[in-house]
Amino acid sequence: MNSHNPNTQNPESTPQNALDRFLKAQETIYPQALKEIRSGRKQTHWIWYIFPQLKGLGHSYNANYYGIADVEEARQYLNHPVLGARLHEITRALLLLPEGLSAESILGSIDALKVRSSMTLF
Secondary structure (H helix, E strand, O other): OOOOOOOOOOHHHOHHHHHHHHHHHHHHHHHHHHHHHHHOOOOOOOHHHHOOOEOOOOOOHHHHHOOEOOHHHHHHHHHOOOHHHHHHHHHHHHHOOOOOOOHHHHHOHHHHHHHHHHHHHO
């Protein structure tokens, strides 16, 4: 392989690898997160990589690591066959809960704000 070939991509810069952090984080927790939303009560910590928001809105390690860099990364996330489908599914689950259950009552006020930021981004 010619390392001077301008058409050779660095595997670390491909969209798939950029989104791997979300796939790895969701691998075991996504079913639990969906179950919690459907039950009407979030109990564990997964908000950063299930409902990602724009990088720079939070100050924690997780907010920074799982923050979406820009509109292009948001587009790639939404168009990803697994991540986009999961975001649609868990958002639908949240919206289909009985009337009277607010995002704040299900998620808590801080995580409800993160979901609002995520939905504004996507």
